[in-house]
């Protein structure tokens with residue numbers, strides 16, 4: 001059997017392309033924030049992770065340019081050997097302080113951060129428990145570690161507790177959750193999850209990719225609940241609120257020291273380029289000084305959820321700038337995505353196995369009321385294709 005034989009048997013994407021409904025790898029000509037340019041036409045962007053709208057901020061752009069002038073375009077090597085800049089260390093110190101922890105370690109993407117951290121911590125003898133809706137990078141980190149993996153019911157501390165109680169008493173155990181779930185926009189029940197972890201001797205990592213810049217005036221999920229000390233490690237990405245690329249793990253000095261010498265995705269991959277590092281650092285400083293940006297992103301999403309509820313659209317348990325529009329199936333998801341694009345609104349179609357079918361919409365601090373209303377008009381016009389709420393039980 002030729003391993004390349006699967007190239008010709010993989011036909012699903014070609015069929016969707018032929019139907020004119022292929023939603024992936026859509027080329028954009030301009031990407032300024034709340035609007036993008038596609039085929040020369042301005043489209044309202046309701047599918048980005050640029051929650052604070054900082055990718056177009058003049059201060060962030062200037063910092064990226066200045067870093068290129070000072071350091072060049074690339075470090076061409078791993079931080080471990082020859083690619084470590086004072087700029088990386090400056091960003092680490094400010095991130096650690098922002099999260100109220102001792103230290104941080106900057107890596108080249110959020111994906112690499114989860115992969116490197118989880119795989120460095122666990123051995124095949126250990127047990128790792130993750131939420132049913134955990135991000136792919138968490139799953140892949142667990143798989144890479146070879147540890148025994150179990151998934152508990154989404155955001156259900158009772159389900160986690162049952163799974164932990166079933167482990168052998170002497171088993172080393174790690175729990176990994178998202179602070180904000182990227183497909184549903186709901187917030188982790190950190191008070192209950194951290195209590196269960198403590199009761200069962202499990203270490204806890206929170207992936208705060210979508211909590212940083214969003215909750216607690218941008219300070220993230222542990223701060224939102226006042227539980228900074230109950231979380232052992234936080235992982236973050238710079239590719240969302242911080243308008244850049246890259247990721248970091250934040251925790252106690254001894255944990256970070258260990259990871260610096262064991263996280264293979266850090267040690268064997270080139271470091272974050274100067275421009276991206278400077279952009280993330282500047283965005284972090286803006287967030288620290290202007291927490292109202294985080295509140296504005298959530299306020300815009302609250303407005304959208306309220307207006308959608310008025311036209312009978314159920315947005316589930318979303319409580320953040322991520323607002324899902326649930327659909328009955330794959331065909332409706334792709335059809336709706338296409339119709340909304342034709343109406344000038346960009347959203348992300350999500351299909352199983354990533355999550356149940358839906359359009360993932362998201363809102364930024366920089367969306368204007370007029371842009372939000374135009375998007376809402378488009379959603380209302382196509383709402384009949386969305387999954388209808390369950391009828392109330394007869395009394």
Ligand SMILES: Cc1ncc(COP(=O)(O)O)c(C=O)c1O
Nearest residue numbers: 109110111135137182209237239
């Ligand atoms: C929850 C979560 N963790 C990690 C990542 C990976 O981040 P990055 O884009 O920096 O690789 C993402 C990105 O989609 C995410 O949503």
